[in-house]
Amino acid sequence: MGASKQYATWLHEAVPSDMLSYRSANSQRLGQYDTVVLICGIYATRLSLVGYIQKNWEILKRKRVILISVAGSPEDNIFSTKAYSRIPEDIRTSIRHFHLQGKVGPIGASKVKNQNLKPVLDYLASQ
């Protein structure tokens, strides 16, 4: 299992929610929710859901959107910041972003921990 799916599973277990692949989270489905947490990996300095977010922004902009990027690099690394900066600024200013430790196969797997989600859970609980 990839790190993004692992974090999504832990989050889903901690918070009453539906867990969907972006492929089934079409505009009709998104319309059912007040809060949407998007979790995706960074590959070649690109967030895998950047296109999905832009395509669905007309619906997402009316919701509380939390984006969790998952990557081998830490949040302040140029690869991570570059990936996030590819999201248009008007979207970035409307969403809450968290960055979590990912893994490449077994490399870094021990750093993918349930506890990494604490800032996300604290944020959700504070709203």
Ligand SMILES: Cc1cc2nc3c(=O)[nH]c(=O)nc-3n(C[C@H](O)[C@H](O)[C@H](O)COP(=O)(O)O)c2cc1C
């Ligand atoms: C082909 C490939 C490209 C990657 N590119 C980046 C990158 O540009 N920056 C980075 O921080 N991590 C990069 N990574 C590491 C991934 O972000 C990491 O494996 C993350 O856990 C991916 O999410 P996933 O486990 O859900 O697939 C890359 C991994 C792969 C396999």
